[in-house]
Amino acid sequence: LVAYADYNIAYLYFLRGEFGRAIQMLRDATASAKKAEDSYQLALCNLDLSEIYLDLNLNTEAGELGRAAHQAFQDLGFGYEGAKALAFAAIAASRTGQAFEAIKLFAQAKDMFVRDQNLLWPSLIDLYEALVLFNEGRLFEAQRLCLAAYEFFRTSPMRGKALLAELLLARIALRMNDLPLAERHCQSTLAELEKLDSPLLQYQANFLMGEIARAGTKTQEAYQSYCRAREAIEHLRGNLRGEELKITFFQNKLEVYENLVDLCLRTPDRFEEAFGYIEQAKSRALMDLLSHSVHVPSVADPGQSELVRSIRNFREELNWYYNLIEREQLRPEERSQERIKQLEQQARAREADLMRALKEATVAEAHQAGMQVASMASLEEIRSAMPADTALVEYFRIQDRTIACVLTRDQLHMTPVTVHSRIQKLLQLLQLQISKFRLNPQYLTTFSEPLLLSTDAHLKNLYQELIMPIRHLLETEHLVFVPHGLLHYVPFHALHDGASYLVDRHSISYAPSASVYAVCQAKQSNASGDALILGVPDAQAPSIRTEVEALSRILPDARLFVGEAATEDVLRTHGRTSRMVHIATHGYFRQDNPMFSSIRLGGSHLSLYDISHLQLPAELIVLSGCATGLNVVTPGDELMGLVRGLLQAGAQSLVLSLWDVHDESTKEFMIDFYTHLQKGLSKAQAMRTTMLGLRERYRHPYHWAPFSLIGKG
Missing domain, CATH: 3.40.50.1460 (Rossmann fold)
Structure with missing residues (x-):
């Protein structure tokens, strides 16, 4: 009874998006089930933990628990639960680069759902598998499965999944260089989205329209679509689930900012706009990072305002409804369309309540409530925070190119400096030299001079790539470096120009973004x-x-x-x-x-x-x-x-x-x-x-x- 009570409480926490509490209760329920030798209860705990770990991107653990739950349900004769566990294991395999294994597991899970006479899950697996095939470049197979999934979902209550399927069809067409077909799919999705409030799907559809326009050299249309995609992504808050796939549909949500920066850099009078997009990208990254967390502060935490408690309650209730809608849609028995409609209406009402509350909240209050809000400073605010003897050097990667922005109190320069692949190789060589200090002391003593010469050679090469193109702009006493991507590994203070290290001429500090610096x-x-x-x-x-x-x-x-x-x-x-x-x-x-x-x-x-x-x-x-x-x-x-x-x-x-x-x-x-x-x-x-x-x-x-x-x- 204790195990069942813990499991039911954990399930309620899971529905509300309180993953930390759900995990703890499920672990307690797992321990009780093992003690009572209750294999069914243990399998249920593993199944739910597998799903939570997928949401938290803990894919190794999710895969292991999914397989364990599948085997237990198979032994107990529970087909639906066993198939669901196998599907979770397949998703985990797809995320860890095991495409062949994922496709094999999806096929097994689909066969089990068909035998169980489940109507919906086979089509959902078709969509999942189509995405894996697409990422593997198997476009015709992906198109066939995705089209089958789309035909099913467009007549089902799962409108979001139908739109995801059509967006994937658009991406497949774009990869096949069939721009008219890709555009038709995208326009159809955007027309449907006018009836559905989904910032995530709005972002994906508008971003894809930008990609299609850019492929057709329609630069202004691409810019406008990217701007609409950026506006949509700014409305994605916290860990609200909504309509999404457990397999990542767009690997890089920040690509829209990269493309906007790239378009702005083509005209010097838009450098300030480009700098703003760079800062938005880095603020967005922090927001996405913190929104995928397991800890939610207690409602009883001291010092919380009534507004903070309201935001948390609205958010948890909204996650509750999103989960109930998905579970109602995926039920193995007959689904209640009226029940789904009622849940969707209640979810829309909670969304409106949450957005109203967030408009009244400060950034600190939203963070305290577990809702992450992207915060950034304006260019003038950043400049006013900078001492007169300081230059801020912010790097940003656009595909394989890296650009540098040099900001002082009165000037902003932007210029391409290097390519990502070259920096990656140089950093690997530098890290190889650093790693040699794990060897025995005798080796380090014997080869101390060659070790220094080799390391300095790599630091000189990095200087030539990252500093030399902008060296004439760095005349201030203090430098602030704002890296991007792999550049976070670069010890800029130790870069060498052939005569001296950078720290010999400047004091140096770092920041995750210019806004964070300010x-x-x-x-x-x-x-x-x-x-x-x-x-x-x-x-x-x-x-x-x-x-x-x-x-x-x-x-x-x-x-x-x-x-x-x-x-x-x-x-x-x-x-x-x-x-x-x-x-x-x-x-x-x-x-x-x-x-x-x-x-x-x-x-x-x-x-x-x-x-x-x-x-x-x-x-x-x-x-x-x-x-x-x-x-x-x-x-x-x-x-x-x-x-x-x-x-x-x-x-x-x-x-x-x-x-x-x-x-x-x-x-x-x-x-x-x-x-x-x-x-x-x-x-x-x-x-x-x-x-x-x-x-x-x-x-x-x-x-x-x-x-x-x-x-x-």
Whole structure:
């Protein structure tokens, strides 16, 4: 009975979009089912967990649980549930690049649904499989399956799926270079969308119209379609599900911004418009990242306004209705059209309530309610936040090209600088050199000079690609680099022109976007207060203890917590009043879902989403340890790492590592850095002085260049 109660409560949380609570309850129900040896209940838990993990992009776990649930339902003789579990496993396989395996599993699941006399799921699987075939370039097979799915859905109550099928038919026609057919499918979809409020489908249809117009060299029509697509995507908020496929339909939601930037760059008088689109793209990436989270703050959280509670309730109710509509449509028994219509009417009413509430809410209130709102600063706001001796260098990738924007208080320049594929190769070569420091000390001592020469050669090549085309524009004392994509791996401060490193001539800081930079300059932080120092030493990093103990003697009134005492509760309690927070530990990164990236504390791991919901209004937060700053960058998301979570938590400035750091040199770096800060140097000046000083003891950039300053310099 306990297992069934936990399962039913978890199911209710799942319907409301409260994934964190649903996962916890399902895990409890799983433990109870195992204890009671209830194989049916265990299979149900695995099935629901598989679906939740698909929503969270945890595809490996989703696939494993889907297969386990399928096998259990097969043994128990439950055909429909077993087929559904197999379909989830197929979706997980398609997302992890296993196209052949996905197609095989889809075929098996479809056969099971047909035997179970289910009318709807076979067509849904046709649509899923058509998308996999399309991505594999098997266009005629994809077209055949997609057309079959479209013919079914256009006479069914699932209007959104019919429109998705027709959009896929348009994409297939475009790939086949049949522009008239592609345009007809797209126009038909847009006409239907006038009767259906779906920003996601509006975005996809208008973006595709832009692609079709561009392929036909109709530049102005393409621009107008892309603008309509951008307007639609700005209405996509939070983790509201609505009409969408569990297989990604458009891999890169930010491509519309890239295309708009590309079109604007063709005329110099539109550089400011292009810069605005670049900032929108990066703000959108943060919004998408934070909307795919598992944690939803409790309704009972202190300090919530009535408006915040209303937004959360409307959002949860809307997810509830979206899920009920989908489940009603996918029921194996006869569906009630009247019931679906009533649910859709109730969902539309909640959508209107939610939009009204969001119009009244501030960005902070919307974030507190779990709704992510893209925020960006205007060009003038960014300029007004910049000191006179500062130039901001923002990079942006458009397909294989990388452009650089150089912004000062009175000028904006944009120019192409390099190609993505070349930077990718150079970065791989640089990272190969850095990785050699994991080898034994004898090797490093014997080959110290060749290691330095090889590394400097790669840093010179990166300088030629990224800095040389804009070098004449960088005459200021301080430089702020805003990378994009793979460029987040580049240590710009260590790039070499053949005579000196960039940090020899400039103080250097970084930012995830120009808007975030402007926010950090104006952000209120704890101007007074103690320093909070947390250290979690282990066998890989034994010097962490001596590092934090030394820092506690340098920083006045420091609170020091080491090992098991360095807990999340300590960070949560003392972090909100501390001027500086120093955490010496290991970071861990999840490529499949960056929101599960974490840092290790005493007795627990703190995820990126947990971090972003802490209150850490510190003037400076430093993470010293192995790979705490490493970010895996995917095509549609910007800077997937701990930077975003810590800035969201309130930090004004961050210091993070770009690569695994040698323990002893890290200790020396941090002691020097804080000593310079105590002498009154700015954070950027302290970083530069520390690097130059450490280079006298350690010549290789591996030792003196691993840390970057992010935010206010």
